[in-house]
Each structure stands twice: as C-alpha cells, then as structure tokens.
Amino acid sequence: MSQIHAKSPKHCAKQGLAVVKFKLNKKLFYSLSTFLLSISALIFLVWFILHPTKPQFALKEADINQLNLSGSHLLNSSIQITLLSNNPNKKVGIYYDNLQIYASYKGQQITLDTSLPPFYQGHEESNLLSASLVGNALPVSPSFGYEVARDQTAGNLAVSLKANGRLRWRVGTWVSGRYRFNVNCVAIMPFGPSLPTGPLSTKQGTMCSTTL
Known part of the structure; x- marks a missing residue:
C-alpha cells in the first residue's frame, strides 16, 4: 500500500x-x-x-634670507615665497584639504615642510599663497658647500620650490573624493661674487608644473 x-x-x-x-x-x-x-x-x-582641468600655480616672488652651513654638513635656511594659485575651471570648484611646501637644492631638501591652512577656490578664481620656509641644522651632503660655490661662480642660484597635497572637486552640490597633487617651481636668482651672503631675490613670475 x-x-x-x-x-x-x-x-x-x-x-x-x-x-x-x-x-x-x-x-x-x-x-x-x-x-x-x-x-x-x-x-x-x-x-x-x-x-576638471588641474589647478595652475605660478611663482610670483622668492627671497632667500639665509642659506648658511653650520659645520660641514648642517644647514640653516630661511626662504620667503609667494605663489599664485589659479582654478581654470568654469563650473568646477576646488577644495584644498592639505597643502605642504618646502624648498630643495640639487635634490636635497633644505627647509622643513610648511603647511598652509585648507581653503576653497571657486570657479576661475585665483589666490595668493605666502609661506615662510625654515630649516635649522638640517643635514646636507658634504658637497653642498661646493655646489653653492660653483653656482656663485656661474652667477645664478637655482632653488626648487615644491608643494604637495590633496584636493577635492566640487560640481554643484556633489563633491569628489580626494586626489593627490604635486607642484614644482624653479626660482633662479642672481648670485655672484658681489652677493656673497644674500638676501637673494627673484620677482620674475615663472609657471610651475602640476601633476595630478
């Protein structure tokens, strides 16, 4: 069954x-x-x-007030710079969440990182950014003094001014994630036998390269 x-x-x-x-x-x-x-x-x-087009930076002014060796490889430096930051976008704003600037010479960092406060840059807006870059007893290579003396003989001193940080794009009310960017500027200053100790200055505006 x-x-x-x-x-x-x-x-x-x-x-x-x-x-x-x-x-x-x-x-x-x-x-x-x-x-x-x-x-x-x-x-x-x-x-x-x-x-969005990446932001543009230009070096407006740079003044080296101090660049002295203490001993054979410890450097004391003081540099004042002014950068022009420009947002070329017509419909995109930029939040700069983090921006740090420092100076280097012959591939060696000669100041500590200086942080600028965060700021927002509107459409096609420009801002002047000023920073004091300082280094106290920073270790440099033994050839540093020789390189400076050689540039003095040549009559020009070239210093790289670098910035790096993170930014966000704003389109209307939408805000993107953070993107890292790097800026590199070169300041070329007259530096001859008649200018042994400075201050060294340049007021010739030069464009900087920006990578994103």
Missing part, C-alpha cells in the same frame, strides 16, 4: 510567505541596484562632460 504525504495548511502558509518574502527581497535588490547604477552613471556623465 502506498503512502500519501499531505502538507498541512499551516505548512503551506509558511512556504507561501517565504516565497513572497524572497520575491520582495529580490525586487528590492534589483531596485536598489538600478538606483545606484543610475546615480553612478549620472556622476560619471557629469564628470565626463565637465572634465
């Missing part, structure tokens, strides 16, 4: 609820996925259309 297995009404009700719940969860998942994809596509479309 064969056995007949019958499901109770209670069991059927539970199974029906499970199926309904699964369908609702599946529908909710697809709806949420569609919504997120639409938002991502919209952000990408806005980004593609606007395509």
Whole structure:
C-alpha cells in the first residue's frame, strides 16, 4: 500500500510567505541596484562632460634670507615665497584639504615642510599663497658647500620650490573624493661674487608644473 504525504495548511502558509518574502527581497535588490547604477552613471556623465582641468600655480616672488652651513654638513635656511594659485575651471570648484611646501637644492631638501591652512577656490578664481620656509641644522651632503660655490661662480642660484597635497572637486552640490597633487617651481636668482651672503631675490613670475 502506498503512502500519501499531505502538507498541512499551516505548512503551506509558511512556504507561501517565504516565497513572497524572497520575491520582495529580490525586487528590492534589483531596485536598489538600478538606483545606484543610475546615480553612478549620472556622476560619471557629469564628470565626463565637465572634465576638471588641474589647478595652475605660478611663482610670483622668492627671497632667500639665509642659506648658511653650520659645520660641514648642517644647514640653516630661511626662504620667503609667494605663489599664485589659479582654478581654470568654469563650473568646477576646488577644495584644498592639505597643502605642504618646502624648498630643495640639487635634490636635497633644505627647509622643513610648511603647511598652509585648507581653503576653497571657486570657479576661475585665483589666490595668493605666502609661506615662510625654515630649516635649522638640517643635514646636507658634504658637497653642498661646493655646489653653492660653483653656482656663485656661474652667477645664478637655482632653488626648487615644491608643494604637495590633496584636493577635492566640487560640481554643484556633489563633491569628489580626494586626489593627490604635486607642484614644482624653479626660482633662479642672481648670485655672484658681489652677493656673497644674500638676501637673494627673484620677482620674475615663472609657471610651475602640476601633476595630478
């Protein structure tokens, strides 16, 4: 005699609820996925259309007030600089969350990092940034004094002024994630036998390179 297995009404009700719940969860998942994809596509479309141009920097002025060796390889330095920062974008603002500046000579860092306060730069807006770069008893290579003397003989001293930090783009109310950027400026100053100790200055504006 064969056995007949019958499901109770209670069991059927539970199974029906499970199926309904699964369908609702599946529908909710697809709806949420569609919504997120639409938002991502919209952000990408806005980004593609606007395509922010990287900020531009120019060195307006640089003054070396101190660049003296203490002993054979310890350097004391004091440099004052003014940078012009420009946002060339017509519809994109820039948040500068972090910006640090330092000076280097012949590949050697000759000042400590100086941090500038965060700021926002609007569409096609420019800002003057001033910084005092200082180094006390910074170790340099034994050839540092020789390199400076050779530049003095040549009549020019070239110092690199570098900045690095993080920025965010703003389009309307949307703000992007953070992007790292680097700036490199070169200050070339007259430096001959008649200018043995400084201060050395340049007021010839020079464009800086920016990488993002």
